Each structure stands twice: as C-alpha cells, then as structure tokens.
Amino acid sequence: MSTADHGFVADCRVRAATDVLTHRWDPVVLAALGEGPERRVDLKDKIGGMQDKPRTESLARLVGWGLVERRRHRESPPRVVYALTTLGQSMHDGPLLALAAWAVDHGDELLRGEGETVADE
Amino acid sequence: MSTADHGFVADCRVRAATDVLTHRWDPVVLAALGEGPERRVDLKDKIGGMQDKPRTESLARLVGWGLVERRRHRESPPRVVYALTTLGQSMHDGPLLALAAWAVDHGDELLRGEGETVADE
Numbered sequence: 001m002s003t004a005d006h007g008f009v010a011d012c013r014v015r016a017a018t019d020v021l022t023h024r025w026d027p028v029v030l031a032a033l034g035e036g037p038e039r040r041v042d043l044k045d046k047i048g049g050m051q052d053k054p055r056t057e058s059l060a061r062l063v064g065w066g067l068v069e070r071r072r073h074r075e076s077p078p079r080v081v082y083a084l085t086t087l088g089q090s091m092h093d094g095p096l097l098a099l100a101a102w103a104v105d106h107g108d109e110l111l112r113g114e115g116e117t118v119a120d121e
Numbered sequence: 122m123s124t125a126d127h128g129f130v131a132d133c134r135v136r137a138a139t140d141v142l143t144h145r146w147d148p149v150v151l152a153a154l155g156e157g158p159e160r161r162v163d164l165k166d167k168i169g170g171m172q173d174k175p176r177t178e179s180l181a182r183l184v185g186w187g188l189v190e191r192r193r194h195r196e197s198p199p200r201v202v203y204a205l206t207t208l209g210q211s212m213h214d215g216p217l218l219a220l221a222a223w224a225v226d227h228g229d230e231l232l233r234g235e236g237e238t239v240a241d242e
Contacts, residue, residue, distance in 0.1 A: 013228020014221050018149070020231070021142040021220075028139070066234040087230050091223060098219035099142075100135050102212060107134020109208050110141070113187040 017095070020065060025050060025058040027096060030084070033068060034092045037083035067091060138216070141186060146171060146179040148217060151205070154189060155213040158204035188212060 021027055025047075032038065032046050043055060059082055062068035067088035073079040084092060103110070142148055146168075153159065153167050164176060180203055183189035188209035194200040205213060224231070 013232065014224040016228050016231045017220055017224035018142070019145065021139070021148075022145045024140065024143045027142075064234055065231055067231075087227060090227060094223040095216060095220035099138055099216035102215040103135040103138035106208060106211060107137050110137045110186055110188075111134060113185055 017091075020067070020091070023058065023061060025054050026062060027099070029055070029058045029062060030067065030088060030092055030096060031100070033082060033084050033088070034096070037071065037081040039079070039081050043082070062088070138212075141188070141212070144179065144182060146175050147183060148220070150176070150179045150183060151188065151209060151213055151217060152221070154203060154205050154209070155217070158192065158202040160200070160202050164203070183209070 028047055028050070029043065032043055038046065040055070040059070043059075044050065044052070047055075059068060059070075063070060063082075065087075066085055068082050069085050071081050071083055073081065149168055149171070150164065153164055159167065161176070161180070164180075165171065165173070168176075180189060180191075184191060184203075187206055189203050190206050192202050192204055194202065
C-alpha cells in the first residue's frame, strides 16, 4: 500500500487535505483545540509566538473548511469558544496524531537534515 | 492521547515535521517517490500541473530535510534519480499514508466545508 494507491498525486480530496496543512499555523491551532474548546484569548496564551492576525486568519480558514466551529454560549456576558467539529476531531485523531507521533520519533533527524542516504548503485 | 501530549503546540521537532507539509508540492513529491525512485523528467509527467521551478525547489527542500536523496547511477550516459531516504520512507509510510487514508474518507466533506456543527449550549 502506498500513498499513490490513495491517489495522493492527483486526487482532489487528498490535495484538499494537504492544503489544510500548507498553512503553518493551522495544524497547530487544530492541535491546541484537540484538548478541548478554547476562547480566542486563551488560544493566544496556549500557542507561543502566534500573533493576533495569523490567529484570526487561521480560525477563519479552519471554520471555512468545516474543521472548527464557533460556539456562542448564551451566558451573560455571552461566551464564545472555538471547538473542533466532528470532521476536525477526526483529522486531529488520525493524520495529525500520526504526524506528531512520527515527529517525536524522527523530528531530530529532520532538524539535522540527516535522512540516511543509500550508496550509489 | 491527544496531539498536545506529543507537544504539537511547542515541540520544535513537531513544528519541523509540520513545516515540511507547509509547502504545497512537497507531500505530493514525497507521495510520487513512494512508488519508487524517479528521474526528474518522469516526476514531471507523474505529477499533473507541476511546473519546473516548483519541482526544482521542492526537490531541493526535500534533499535539504534529508527526506529525499539524489542518486547518480554510473552508467553511460549517467542516470540521476531521486529517491526517498529511510527517513523519507518512514514519513511516507506513517503520517502521509494516514493523511491520504483520512482524505479518502473525509476529503469530500472538507471540499464542501461541511464539518458537522454542534448546537449552541
């Protein structure tokens, strides 16, 4: 089984999933929401080094994809939180968790650019 | 287990793995090489819509990360192919395959922006 069997190269569904990950902050925001719904302001504290504008843009993209939803709780004052949708949760639990697990095992090699090479044939 | 347990939000190894995926073509090139080593020119045919410049840049980045290697076969004329390293193969077989499998199941919802929402609480 290879990624090609899943049409990675040409399948527009797969391209769409890849596109979600092309925005640097989006997987980080998805990961942060994987622990539970958060208010905007708390996301700021949770994610180091993320400014207001990229946070706003990232949330808007993720809501647009249907991966995140904005929930308005009817309290006084109203409380608004961002939460993973069922779709977002499944992306979190599947490919994002696989990526994180791989990174913990291999991220050091990646940071050093140390992929093992094979001798000339 | 959540991605946060893997330090997704702050761990630089995980950020590095995420960065690999922020370049639109890089996962596509990794997927194409998952079927076996390819000459530059054959990659062009294999990946629809990819121009020369992004292909050159993508291969250079992936070689820099240590995910892909350039192999020079001592033939006449010399034949040069690009191939996944051990590290690249493990990224292909782990997170990329997980992403492709998820996309096949959920990519249509993603394309329609149809993540199921939960009612206000």
